[in-house]
Amino acid sequence: xxxxxxxxxxxxxxxxxxxxxxxxxxxxxxxxxxxxxxxxxxxxxxxxxxxxxxxxxxxxxxxxxxxxxxxxxxxxxxxxxxxxxxxxxxxxxxxxxxxxxxxxxxxxxxxxxxxxxxxxxxxxxxxxxxxxxxxxxxxxxxxxxxxxxxxxxxxxxxxxxxxxxxxxxxxxxxxxxxxxxxxxxxxxxxxxxxxxxxxxxxxxxxxxxxxxxxx
Numbered sequence: 001x002x003x004x005x006x007x008x009x010x011x012x013x014x015x016x017x018x019x020x021x022x023x024x025x026x027x028x029x030x031x032x033x034x035x036x037x038x039x040x041x042x043x044x045x046x047x048x049x050x051x052x053x054x055x056x057x058x059x060x061x062x063x064x065x066x067x068x069x070x071x072x073x074x075x076x077x078x079x080x081x082x083x084x085x086x087x088x089x090x091x092x093x094x095x096x097x098x099x100x101x102x103x104x105x106x107x108x109x110x111x112x113x114x115x116x117x118x119x120x121x122x123x124x125x126x127x128x129x130x131x132x133x134x135x136x137x138x139x140x141x142x143x144x145x146x147x148x149x150x151x152x153x154x155x156x157x158x159x160x161x162x163x164x165x166x167x168x169x170x171x172x173x174x175x176x177x178x179x180x181x182x183x184x185x186x187x188x189x190x191x192x193x194x195x196x197x198x199x200x201x202x203x204x205x206x207x208x209x210x211x212x213x214x215x
Contacts, residue, residue, distance in 0.1 A: 027120035029053045031128035045073045045096035057084040058115035062092040066107040148213035151190040157183040164202035
């Protein structure tokens with residue numbers, strides 16, 4: 001019994017130290033850039049989030065709540081990436097009960113680091129002034145086609161100078177990575193299993209992510 005009590009005390013001390021030493025997210029540097037209903041996936045909401053902090057966000061989850069207090073996206077608070085890098089734009093694709101986004105939608109986006117259990121409550125819409133360059137913020141500056149695709153995709157960059165491309169699945173496993181400098185690239189995806197992937201375009205201004213459907 002004494003041994004068990006000692007172990008509990010030690011565990012509590014270790015947990016307390018870990019919690020105390022964990023750096024807090026600077027929520028003022030995290031920005032929700034846009035919300036959009038995914039026209040490719042069924043009942044999913046794409047949430048573009050810019051992590052302007054210097055911290056890596058572990059197992060990030062995104063939950064959207066409207067002004068009435070109803071959770072309209074990701075009720076189970078699931079995460080779909082192993083992490084979000086500092087100064088990175090990432091598209092979080094989450095389940096939603098919405099068929100469309102109401103005109104002038106307002107609400108709160110909860111962004112959580114599921115390792116440190118820190119949550120940022122971000123009002124939406126909000127003005128993104130956390131140091132995002134105009135080029136990086138505009139995800140329309142690169143496109144993937146065809147999408148969905150089954151054998152080959154092309155990635156076209158407009159006004160962006162790519163330095164690299166990576167393709168990963170929703171678990172964060174990387175299946176393709178290459179250094180590129182061309183504004184138009186072709187990638188063979190015939191070896192990938194059918195499902196949802198994320199294409200990350202790396203640029204000097206930051207990282208922009210878009211979803212890819214392999215079928």
